[in-house]
Amino acid sequence: MHKNLKIIIWVAVALLGASAISAIALNRGESISAMWFIAAAACVYAIAYRFYAAWIAASVLVIDETRATPAERLDNGRDFIPTNKWVVFGHHFAAIAGPGPLVGPTLAAQFGYLPGTLWILIGAVLGGAVQDMVTLFFSTRRNARSLGQMARDEIGPIGGAAALIGTFLIMIILIAVLGLVVVNAMKHSPWATSTVAATIPIAMLVGFYMRNFRPGRVLEASSLGVVLLLLAVVGGGWVDHQPSLRGLFDHEGLTLAWVIIGYGFAAAVMPVWLLLAPRDYLSTFVKLGTVTLLAIAIIVLQPHVHMPALTQFTDGSGPIFGGKLFPFVFITIACGAISGFHALIASGTTPKLLGNERDIRMIGYGAMLLESFVAIMAMIAATVLEPGVFFAINSPAGVVGKEAVDAIAKINSWGFAVSVEQMSQLAKDMGESSLFARTGGAPSLAVGMASIFGSAFGKGMLALWYHFAIMFEAIFILTTLDAGTRVGRFMLQDMLGNIWPKIGQTSWMPSVIFTSALVVAGWGYFLYIGVIDPNGGVNILWPLFGIANQMLAAIALCVATGILVKSGKLKYAWITGLPLVWLVIVTSTAAWQKIFSEDVRVGFLAAANDLAAKLAAGILPPEKALVAPQLIFNQQLDAYLTIFFVVVLWVVIIDTFRLIGSYLAGKPLLPITEVAHEPSRLVENWVRD
Amino acid sequence: MFKKIKLFWQAIRRLSGDDAYEQYLLHFAHHTTEHAEPLSQEEFFKQWQDKKWKGVKRCC
Numbered sequence: 111m112h113k114n115l116k117i118i119i120w121v122a123v124a125l126l127g128a129s130a131i132s133a134i135a136l137n138r139g140e141s142i143s144a145m146w147f148i149a150a151a152a153c154v155y156a157i158a159y160r161f162y163a164a165w166i167a168a169s170v171l172v173i174d175e176t177r178a179t180p181a182e183r184l185d186n187g188r189d190f191i192p193t194n195k196w197v198v199f200g201h202h203f204a205a206i207a208g209p210g211p212l213v214g215p216t217l218a219a220q221f222g223y224l225p226g227t228l229w230i231l232i233g234a235v236l237g238g239a240v241q242d243m244v245t246l247f248f249s250t251r252r253n254a255r256s257l258g259q260m261a262r263d264e265i266g267p268i269g270g271a272a273a274l275i276g277t278f279l280i281m282i283i284l285i286a287v288l289g290l291v292v293v294n295a296m297k298h299s300p301w302a303t304s305t306v307a308a309t310i311p312i313a314m315l316v317g318f319y320m321r322n323f324r325p326g327r328v329l330e331a332s333s334l335g336v337v338l339l340l341l342a343v344v345g346g347g348w349v350d351h352q353p354s355l356r357g358l359f360d361h362e363g364l365t366l367a368w369v370i371i372g373y374g375f376a377a378a379v380m381p382v383w384l385l386l387a388p389r390d391y392l393s394t395f396v397k398l399g400t401v402t403l404l405a406i407a408i409i410v411l412q413p414h415v416h417m418p419a420l421t422q423f424t425d426g427s428g429p430i431f432g433g434k435l436f437p438f439v440f441i442t443i444a445c446g447a448i449s450g451f452h453a454l455i456a457s458g459t460t461p462k463l464l465g466n467e468r469d470i471r472m473i474g475y476g477a478m479l480l481e482s483f484v485a486i487m488a489m490i491a492a493t494v495l496e497p498g499v500f501f502a503i504n505s506p507a508g509v510v511g512k513e514a515v516d517a518i519a520k521i522n523s524w525g526f527a528v529s530v531e532q533m534s535q536l537a538k539d540m541g542e543s544s545l546f547a548r549t550g551g552a553p554s555l556a557v558g559m560a561s562i563f564g565s566a567f568g569k570g571m572l573a574l575w576y577h578f579a580i581m582f583e584a585i586f587i588l589t590t591l592d593a594g595t596r597v598g599r600f601m602l603q604d605m606l607g608n609i610w611p612k613i614g615q616t617s618w619m620p621s622v623i624f625t626s627a628l629v630v631a632g633w634g635y636f637l638y639i640g641v642i643d644p645n646g647g648v649n650i651l652w653p654l655f656g657i658a659n660q661m662l663a664a665i666a667l668c669v670a671t672g673i674l675v676k677s678g679k680l681k682y683a684w685i686t687g688l689p690l691v692w693l694v695i696v697t698s699t700a701a702w703q704k705i706f707s708e709d710v711r712v713g714f715l716a717a718a719n720d721l722a723a724k725l726a727a728g729i730l731p732p733e734k735a736l737v738a739p740q741l742i743f744n745q746q747l748d749a750y751l752t753i754f755f756v757v758v759l760w761v762v763i764i765d766t767f768r769l770i771g772s773y774l775a776g777k778p779l780l781p782i783t784e785v786a787h788e789p790s791r792l793v794e795n796w797v798r799d
Numbered sequence: 800m801f802k803k804i805k806l807f808w809q810a811i812r813r814l815s816g817d818d819a820y821e822q823y824l825l826h827f828a829h830h831t832t833e834h835a836e837p838l839s840q841e842e843f844f845k846q847w848q849d850k851k852w853k854g855v856k857r858c859c
Contacts, residue, residue: 187826189850193813200814210859256854277855284859321848325841328817382852383845390857391815444859451858458854593857600853659859 120160127153134419135224141414144490148409151231151486155479158235163243163475167468170674170682171247175468178790180254180461190254192465192792195472201463203477204394205455206242207401209288209587210445210659211485216492216551217652218442219500220428222420223493225439227486233440233447234482237689241448241663242456243474244670244686249457250467251784256458261669263783264676265765272762273665274601277454279755280658281598282629285374286636287651288587291550293366293641294648295580300359301541303366305346305577306584307359309389310373312338316388332391336399339392339585343578347541367641370591371634378595378626386592393586400582404487407562417493417500422524429505430549431649432711437700441656446485448689450662452478465792491558492551498528499536503554506646507547517546541573549646552583598629639744642737649711654748657700661759664693668766675770676782694763701756705749714752718745819847 130150134142167173184190193201218226249255255263258277262270296303316335320328349355361369377385426434431442445451456474464473492500501521502510510517514530521528537545540557548554556579563575600616602625607614613621640647667690674683707713710720718741724730725738772779812818820840827837838846 185826185830187823187830188847191822191826194810196810197813200810205856206858208857208859288859321844326817326820326844328815328819329812332815381849383848386852387848449859451855454855455858459856590857590859593852596852597855655859 120157123153123156127157131228134227137419141416143412144408144415144494145412147227147415147486147490150227151483154231154235155483158239159471159475159479162235163239163471166240166243166475166685167471170679170685171244171470173247173467173470174787175466176790176793177467178788178792179250179464179467180785181464182790182792183788184253190462193463195465195469198460198463198465198469199473199477202455202460202473203480204398205459206449206452206477207397207481207484208445208590209291209583210449210451211481212488212555212583213291213551213652214443214446214656215485215489216555217430217504217648218439219417219489219492220421220423220430220504221435221439222424223415223417223489224419225424225435226443226489229440229443230446230482230485230489233443234478234485237663237692238448238452238482239475239478240685240689241450241666241670242452242478243470244674245453245666246456246460246464246474247467247470248670248673250461250464250470253785254458254461255783257453257666257669260457260673260783261665261762264780265669265672265762265769266780268765269665269669269672269762272758273662273669274605276450276658276662276665276755276758278598278601278605279751280451280655280662281594281601282632283636283651283655283658285591285594285598285633286640287648287655288590289367289370289374289633289637290640290647290651291552292584292587293363293370293637294548294550294646295552295556295584296361296366297363297548298360298544299542300356301346301350301573301577302580302584303359303361304349304355305342305581306588308342308345309339309392309581309585309588310385312342313385313389313392316392317384320388321383328391331388332395335388335392336395339396339581340578343574343581346577347573350541363641364638367634367637371630371637373588374591374595374634375626375630377592378599378630379622382596386589386596389585389592390589393589396582397586400579401484401487404491404559404562405483407566408487408490411562411566413490413494413562413565415490415493416495417497421497426709426712429501429509431653432709433653433700433703437696437703438653440696441653441660441700443485444656444659446482446488448660448663448693449481450659450664450666453662453666466790488555491555491562493558494562495554495558496526496528498522498526499533499557500554501526502528502533503545503548503557504551505547506549506644506649508643508645510547512547514544514546539569539572540576542576547646549648551648552580552587556580556583595626595629595633598632599625602628639740643741643744644734650714650745650748653700653704654751657697657704657752657755660693660697661755664690664697664759665762667693668762672766672769673782675773676779677784680773694759697759698756701752704752714745714749718742718749721745816847816851820844823847 130146133146181190181192215226258270258273261273312335316331320331424435498521510520518530556576559579560572560575564572603614603616640651667686670686671683671690703712704714708716710717721738721742730738820843823843824837
């Protein structure tokens with residue numbers, strides 16, 4: 111293409127992006143079209159990918175497309191396989207995109223749409239996508255080693271241990287909070303509960319089909335499963351109208367929590383082919399299909415966002431979770447902007463398929479941009495709701511009151527219009543008995559998605575769309591829960607195996623049962639407390655998860671920065687160093703506030719002391735006094751856990767500083783573990799010779 | 800047009816692992832020198848699936 115034409119096109123993209131961002135930033139009207147969000151995101155991603163990512167690939171990492179990748183050198187036809195770049199992209203995206211980017215933006219919408227949207231865009235292009243790409247590159251150059259191994263080899267044993275422990279703890283908190291999201295979506299909803307329950311036998315049927323009936327016919331089995339899932343959504347509506355069946359699926363949150371704990375244990379002990387693998391196929395297909403459908407619906411229907419750009423809750427008084435805009439918007443968005451977890455996929459898993467280094471930009475950077483786009487859509491789906499409705503669904507009973515009238519009065523007093531009739535009509539449309547205090551983000555996202563889809567296909571389908579959206583979220587939350595429990599089990603077996611080798615045998619049944627039980631007990635405890643907490647639990651667990659996840663991202667960035675410096679690229683170390691500094695500021699500030707803040711809705715210790723004082727004074731209502739000792743203990747435990755996270759983080763940072771200091775002083779370092787150059791045989795000869 | 804649809808279908812099969820056994824047989828034919836028998840489809844699928852689920856495969 112003519113050079114000048116290219117320049118004109120990119121200038122046009124930049125101008126469009128700048129005006130879209132100004133439009134969403136400066137809008138103070140009643141509502142704003144969601145198209146501005148899509149335009150802003152598309153332009154920011156295009157410019158970042160074309161210029162920043164390309165520059166990092168060419169000048170900082172110095173990608174060498176003539177160099178053989180581990181997939182080529184170690185090709186064994188099973189786990190190391192050079193694979194088409196689009197297929198690798200698909201695998202990588204399916205692995206990194208979980209429920210996080212859907213839940214985080216929904217919760218962060220309490221500050222208004224603007225702060226979350228900006229961070230999803232800026233955080234992804236300067237932080238998350240850089241982290242994923244750089245980690246993918248370093249792991250590719252090191253025979254697809256995992257993040258933990260790279261940390262140990264390049265920084266030292268302390269970094270390695272920190273990465274391992276960090277991963278394990280995030281897993282525990284993540285599963286607990288996701289379990290809570292599902293429980294809150296199913297609470298007293300026979301339709302949702304029966305649909306989600308039906309996904310379990312459906313997954314097993316699919317598992318049998320592809321293992322025994324028609325071995326390896328993955329697509330046949332999955333198509334059958336997806337059809338059955340859709341029938342399960344319709345069938346749930348039928349169950350809801352049968353008085354005799356209804357009661358079987360109408361449960362309190364606590365009962366559902368115990369069921370999920372039992373299910374999680376069973377799933378971790380069962381062979382993967384029976385439940386985990388088939389469920390994963392179904393959830394991947396449903397996820398990709400729904401996300402695509404949502405993108406099309408938003409672009410075609412151009413819904414209007416009704417949430418204000420900023421709400422008064424930036425001062426820290428928000429009902430969904432306590433804490434000021436800084437640092438909590440960053441902690442809450444988490445995965446949609448930067449997620450430490452991705453570094454685990456980008457190292458170890460994806461490099462084993464990568465056919466050529468030149469695809470690293472598209473897979474590492476590109477897949478994260480797509481994930482960020484999913485987060486933008488979640489933000490749109492949450493903010494198309496009237497703000498009053500959004501707060502009525504997401505505010506816990508402990509903040510706004512148990513009775514509908516009290517909750518409405520409270521929400522009206524914040525200046526958001528909503529009425530009891532409006533909420534009961536909405537619940538009726540969605541086929542639910544009530545939508546008040548459905549914390550966790552899934553129900554409000556489902557209402558948002560249902561109203562977007564519903565405006566295309568007619569209002570009569572609203573209840574179906576709502577429960578489809580709930581099923582869609584539940585199925586891959588449960589996949590994360592199964593997969594996470596299993597990974598936690600493997601890690602625990604690995605760690606305990608150092609003490610008692612027998613327990614390290616992953617197939618020894620007593621060890622499997624023992625370690626699975628320990629992992630399930632770990633997240634089950636937090637889930638249990640989350641359910642009995644009248645403030646909803648999400649306001650405690652999600653920030654804890656966010657801090658842990660951002661801490662892991664900081665560890666990954668430490669490893670990347672350390673390797674850049676060791677490779678003699680000190681002048682470029684800022685590409686990972688800047689996001690690292692920002693994450694350390696955010697995580698440390700958030701952790702400090704969660705531990706020491708005087709505000710009982712922010713500080714764990716303040717909350718524990720406040721509750722203890724109220725309990726001692728005897729002013730708590732009896733049902734709250736009953737659970738108060740457990741809540742007090744839990745708040746203290748959360749404080750210690752947060753202290754632990756910060757200590758782990760700072761140990762790794764100091765270790766990285768030590769490394770950089772030694773480098774600058776010219777002292778000996780651990781050797782670079784990059785594998786020697788070997789020419790690729792997959793590229794054409796003229797490139798190689 | 801037909802070629803594009805075929806490519807797309809191949810990509811879906813590759814992505815989902817539907818053609819994993821065919822890939823394995825291809826690799827086997829090209830790389831194995833000794834006169835060993837390849838695994839049956841059932842046996843291969845079992846090993847492939849169990850292997851696929853070791854380690855972190857899904858995140859948040």
